[in-house]
Amino acid sequence: MxxxxxxxxxxxxxxxxxxxxxxxxxxxxxxxxxxxxxxxxxxxxxxxxxxxxxxxxxxxxxxxxxxxxxxxxxxxxxxxxxxxxxxxxxxxxxxxxxxxxxxxxxxxxxxxxxxxxxxxxxxxxxxxxxxxxxxxxxxxxxxxxxxxxxxxxxxxxxxxxxxxxxxxxxxxxxxxxxxxxxxxxxxxxxxxxxxxxxxxxxxxxxxxxxxxxxxxxxPSQLKERVGGDRVTLQIKEFTPEEEAQQAKAMLSSLPFVQSAIVNPARGNSLNLIVKGESNYLTNIEESLAAASFPIFSMTQSRPSLDDVYLAATGRTLMDAEMAAAGRRDLKAEKKEEMK
Amino acid sequence: MITQSSIQSSLSPDPSLHGGLEDNSSALGDFLQETFALTKRLFIQLQRRPSTLIAGIIQPFMWLLLFGALFTNAPGGLFGEDLNYGQFLAPGVIVFTAFSGALDREFGFLNRLLVAPLASRYSIVAASTIYIIALSFMQTGVIVAASAFLGAGLPNIGGLGAIALIVLLVVLGVTALSLGLAFALPGHIELIAVIFVTNLPLLFASTALAPLSFMAGWLQVVASINPLTYAIEPIRYLYLHSEWGLGTLVMDTPWTSISLWAVILVLLAFDALVLLAIQPLLRRRFA
Structure with missing residues (x-):
């Protein structure tokens, strides 16, 4: 058909x-x-x-x-x-x-x-x-x-x-x-x-x-493909880039962290994907404390379509929306529409 | 009572309704159906929002009253024969009212029409024209009655018929032209701007307010190619003369005099030209 x-x-x-x-x-x-x-x-x-x-x-x-x-x-x-x-x-x-x-x-x-x-x-x-x-x-x-x-x-x-x-x-x-x-x-x-x-x-x-x-x-295929649980971590509310990169390097060396991304659109917060460790939150906390990084906030979640989007583009859907808003030529679009 | 199966049947697609690749049998039937529906919509609008019609009747009435009064003490015979300015002005007001009424088109609604499988997009033009013509006839009726009351006299039945035909031809061309503009321009604001800029110059560059003999030479030429003049002059003639035929010379230009049938031919040519000219606009907009 x-x-x-x-x-x-x-x-x-x-x-x-x-x-x-x-x-x-x-x-x-x-x-x-x-x-x-x-x-x-x-x-x-x-x-x-x-x-x-x-x-x-x-x-x-x-x-x-x-x-x-x-x-x-x-x-x-x-x-x-x-x-x-x-x-x-x-x-x-x-x-x-x-x-x-x-x-x-x-x-x-x-x-x-x-x-x-x-x-x-x-x-x-x-x-x-x-x-x-x-x-x-x-x-x-x-x-x-x-x-x-x-x-x-x-x-x-x-x-x-x-x-x-x-x-x-x-x-x-x-x-x-x-x-x-x-x-x-x-x-x-x-x-x-x-x-x-x-x-x-x-x-x-x-x-x-x-x-x-x-x-x-x-939706389930896409979510499965990105795999793992998500952890969003802020060292500080606005973390200096250098500090975020140091934390990223440190956390990447943990065996259960599959990937770590620094998200500059969110005050250099860290997006981690974790797999194969049920107690990962405690584990991350302890590792950060040992390296004397503070923790401003830390959240965990199952993968969502937003994570699919993040994995594919390196930014969240909402960040992309903010960026796109500034890029459009509304006048040209309107003109074209009226043709 | 809504049952599950009846919901299913109402929401299921029905490919049998949608025909093949080619347009099906009754293209004319489809065209008439959509034209009728679009015209009906415009009349419902008019009935529920009569302000356009009311304003469209008050305005020419004010024109007649105020412009007539403006030139009341002009030297006698200035406008030819034993004409007072009110008599001179009435035909101009009739044509100009029809013209400006036909200009303004609004489409908040266009996309709904554009995604529909219309038999022809000329149905949009047809519906608007029918509507505007009906509106113009109402206005023309009121102006003719008002100017008779103000002393401009009344043409005979044949003359009124000829005036109706001329108004119809003007409205057809101008409606099509404004639809073309509405499709070519980015939006309604731009259309209003164009109307604002062209409206009055077209009026002044016609014989609506003053005879050709008053004008500078170059303006005489412009007025003699302005379609509005071709509608105003014969109507003025019909107002003044009860004896006329198709061969009667009803209009003067700097180079020649023109008979009634030639004037009608010019207006027909204007309509045909406009309808042809907007065709690519309809196409492009509605590929």
Missing amino acids: ANAVFIDNLQKSYGSITAVKNISFQVQPGEIFGLLGPNGAGKTTTIRCLTTLAKPDRGTVEVCGISAVKNPRAARRRLGYVAQEVALDKVLTGRELLHLQAALYHLPSEGAKERIERLLELLNLTTYADRQTGTYSGGLRKRLDLAAGLLHQPEVLVLDEPTVGLDIESRFIVWDFLRQLKAAGTTVLITSHYLEEIDALADRLAIIDSGVVIDSGS
């Missing part, structure tokens, strides 16, 4: 900024696939190329075996798209908006009416259906947008950061709905910079950083 989504060697620039350098991944029919990465990593640009809103500079973009570049209309019919910023016509009621959407996808009016009522019911929107969408809360807007995206029973539903700005409850409603959708056989492609979102939902994921895929697989 063809891939639900096939993206190969995708490249896209906005002016002098290369938003996507080289992205390849495949989504199998019926799975939830996550694109994880900091803001500015190229997720949204990838999605814009997939949904035919932007034209790739190079590479292959296919939906159910259909090229989004050569046959954009056929690709659009197979895609449902829930954008990050929900663009609702504030004056229309929820029901009117869905009827408009149905006409834009050329659903026959009889079937459309029934389907709209069905989706309103499924997403608990019936009570609000005749209110103007300008009065909707963020969670309601997102649910209406989900209904709109699913109206034409697409093979693939694409969601760009679906829970940004939502309250916790709405977030769980969306998650739960996406799981139902998967159970019903719809393929879901979701981007997020929330690790726990991808961890909770995705069958497989690709981690994107600075316009390239740096790792991909199932």
